Amino acid sequence: MRIAITGIGIISALGAGQQINRQQLLAGHSGVGGVRYLPTRHHAYPIGEVPFSNSELAVMAGYEADTTISRNTLIAAVALRETIADASIHNSKFIIHHLINGTTVGGMDKTETYFTEWKKGNYATLHYIRDHRAAVHSQQLAEHFGIEHVTTVSTACSSALNSIITAVQMLRTGEAQQVIAGGVDAMTRVHLNGFASLGILSQQLCRPFQPDRDGINLGEGAAYLVLETEQSALQRGAHIYGYIAGYANVCDAYHPTASSPDGEGAFNAMSQALEMAQLQPNQINYINAHGTATPNNDASEWTAIERLFGKTLPVVESTKPLTGHTTSASGSIEVIFCLMKMAQKGYHYAINNAFGFGGNDSSIVLSTHPTDISHANGASIHHSINSHECGASLAASAAHHSISPMQARRMTPMMRQLIACAESSIRHNSAVQLAEGVQLGDLSPFYDSPDAIVVGTQWGAMVPSLELLDTMLMTDEQEMKPSLFMMAANNAIAGTLARHLNCKGYNITLMGCEDMYEQAIEHAKRIIRAGDAKRVLVCGFDEQAPIWQDLLTEAGCPADNIAKAQMICIN
Amino acid sequence: MEQLKQQLKQQIIDALNLEEMQPADIVDDAPLFGEGLGLDSIDSLELIMMLDKNYGIKFSDKAAAKQAFASVNALAQYVFDNRTK
Known part of the structure; x- marks a missing residue:
């Protein structure tokens, strides 16, 4: 069985759309800078904000400019709109039935805006409290695009990668023929303050895997992919960007926020994904690492990479200095970056890593040419x-x-x-x-x-x-x-x-x-x-x-x- | 100094939400981190916040904090020497 990627859409600090993201990625330009839109007092930490206001995003996503929909939903909608158009789904007889959305922010950006009013007994905006649930935010997206079924994955910074994995599982088990999957997180004060309280934000541009690295730059964004069986893609003449050859979702089970010093979770995720893809480590050309630039993550991830790949390492890089760490969106943004790098450099196989708090470590193996993923065993x-x-x-x-x-x-x-x-x-x-x-x-x-x-x-x-x-x-x-x-x-x-x-x-x-x-x-x-x-x-x-x-x-x-x-x- | 130690033990219990522990459960000269009480890096962040709030202590570097957190004895001495409130 082969799982093809037939549509992509992306918005990040680099801009809105595939074209600008590809251009900036390949040129190595960073979108990380000073705070423009988030109403925070913390301006010492550079962040990778999506360079549009909410009303600009609303128009781009097909809403009224004065909509009160949350920034998290608007950013997601811009990327979803591009993904659906890119897969030409509306031009064919196929209709997408399933959205798998990864997010942690959910409705928090609205809640932190209105909570003080609610506490004072001013209930004019209290209806937003229902939207605090991440699932309601996903449902709003599904309704906007006429998608029937929706699943919301929330595994912190690995959410988008686990959304993609969930989509692949649905295709492997025959539950669906086409699925749209990815993730989103808008910047919120809660997670900016939270990461700051953990002492893991840098006040400079982040420096993944460098000896003097001193922390993360946070960012916001969204990216989605259309995944379908190769058979379905060929039947409808869809463009195929690449294939998902293997995946793994594991838990480091070590600490609520820190990665284990020996990188066991990272090692298990990458090695199990390679095993599913039936590939040897030396066949991998490129790794888009989680690489957040915290001393802990990068030491742990690097230890795992060296253990798995030995002395002949593939090209390993982190694109976090370009976009900031887009938390729940990072997995799908970086899968798209992998596809762009693979197309440019002629790489055959790549790995994307996304690791989250809670020890949620996931890896995906991508291939540019038709590659089988092992059949589901149909266990009862x-x-x-x-x-x-x-x-x-x-x-x-x-x-x-x-x-x-x-x-x-x-x-x-x-x-x-x-x-x-x-x-x-x-x-x-x-x-x-x-x-x-x-x-x-x-x-x-x-x-x-x-x-x-x-x-x-x-x-x-x-x-x-x-x-x-x-x-x-x-x-x-x-x-x-x-x-x-x-x-x-x-x-x-x-x-x-x-x-x-x-x-x-x-x-x-x-x-x-x-x-x-x-x-x-x-x-x-x-x-x-x-x-x-x-x-x-x-x-x-x-x-x-x-x-x-x-x-x-x-x-x-x-x-x-x-x-x-x-x-x-x-x- | 003895009174300060008792006070610090209660403040550690409160800051770290060790709700089933009593001040007497924390041994004066046992390490707070690692093999002793078994605290981790997140706890050290909580303790840094607690010491700032209650005693106006701001650590200049990680080495100073590490030294202060060696045990309750070490912490009491550090607070005695460096408190600003």
């Missing part, structure tokens, strides 16, 4: 058992037995409850399988560990998110607790589960609405059918936060406390 689903509906009562007492005080310092009560639920599901599942005479693998210490974790949520980690948002606004961006920022990422809980269970395999967080848990279950079945996992822990969570809960009730969409888990296993 054995069990879907032991769904623990822990519900609204967050009596944390039951959840403490395996969590030390040191681990608990970075967990909300809901997180502890979810871990207890997950452990209970795993133990129960092991017992049922043993009773049925199924040979289990690793039984240490008391259960058969999952090889994949899929988490669904509607609102994300609202307790830490809201506390840090409130403090940031109250102190006029003077104060933010780094540990709260770390816990506030939508995928922080999936990363915590991975570390707690030592699960270094597939790891993803999906954002939905009321259907978030069902979406997670569907995804677990998808990855089993795609042959990417055998024993999947599925979790669903939401947590009620002070103030926020009252506002949600006022807006007519109250959220529940939810912690659920179940195991889904291969037969």
Whole structure:
């Protein structure tokens, strides 16, 4: 089976569209500079803003110039519009049915604008609170372009790459014939202050892999790709930019934000993606590295690259100094940069890396000529058992037995409850399988560990998110607790589960609405059918936060406390 | 000095959200990072914020912070010598 890339669209600090991005990329020009649009007091950190105002973006994306739609949605819409036009989908009999959108910002750019008003009891703009959910932002995009099904992936800085991987899984399992996938993040004060609180932003142009590197330049942008089976592309005479030859989504399971010193996650991601592509390391010509320019990321990633490629390294570069680190958009922006570099330099094979907080490490292998991706093995689903509906009562007492005080310092009560639920599901599942005479693998210490974790949520980690948002606004961006920022990422809980269970395999967080848990279950079945996992822990969570809960009730969409888990296993 | 140590222990517990620990659980001369209490780089950022807020301490470089965070004893001495409030 072959997966072709038949349409691309991109917007970044380099400009809007393929043409300007290609030109600036190949010339090595940087779009990183002073703050122009973000209403922040922090001007010491250069950032890579998309060089257009919201009203300019609105017109480019086909909205009214005075629309109140968020910058995150507008940036995404500009790139989506180009992607769809580029794939000529509307000129053929094919209609795109699936959008896979990666984002972490979601509706945060609106929330940070209006939260202070809401807190004062001014509810004129309270309807925006519904749009805080990343899934609602994706739905707005899908509606604008008439796309029926939408999935939102939120694995921090690897979101876009995991969106592309999800799209490939849908093609491999026959769930779809064409999918549009990628990611977006607009700049927000929350993540600028958050990265600053972690002490990992540079005050100069970032210098990836250089000995004197001292941190990240953040950026914003969006990029999407149309992915389809080669058969479908050939039938409709589509232009093929390249092929996805392999992929891997793994978890470093080491630390909430830092990469392991030996780069285990990065090594596993690249080597498993190469294995799927049936390629040897010496066949790779080019690596577009994650290369954020933090001392930690680059040391870890470089260690992994040297371990995998030995002394004959391919060309390794990071394009972060050109665009800034576009967080959830970086994976799809850089896959497009790979394709552009491959076309210019005549490279056959390239790897793109995208690593996120939570230890979410993903790699994709790209090829410029027809390359098979191994067939999905079509595994059947054995069990879907032991769904623990822990519900609204967050009596944390039951959840403490395996969590030390040191681990608990970075967990909300809901997180502890979810871990207890997950452990209970795993133990129960092991017992049922043993009773049925199924040979289990690793039984240490008391259960058969999952090889994949899929988490669904509607609102994300609202307790830490809201506390840090409130403090940031109250102190006029003077104060933010780094540990709260770390816990506030939508995928922080999936990363915590991975570390707690030592699960270094597939790891993803999906954002939905009321259907978030069902979406997670569907995804677990998808990855089993795609042959990417055998024993999947599925979790669903939401947590009620002070103030926020009252506002949600006022807006007519109250959220529940939810912690659920179940195991889904291969037969 | 003894009073300052007790105060610092409680402030460490509060800043790092070590809600199940008591000041007595933190040993005066045990390392705060690594093998001792087991804190990491994010905790050190939290402690730097806490010391700035409560004692007006601003670390000039990483080496100074590393020295101050060697143990509660070392931290108390550092705060005693460098506090501005």
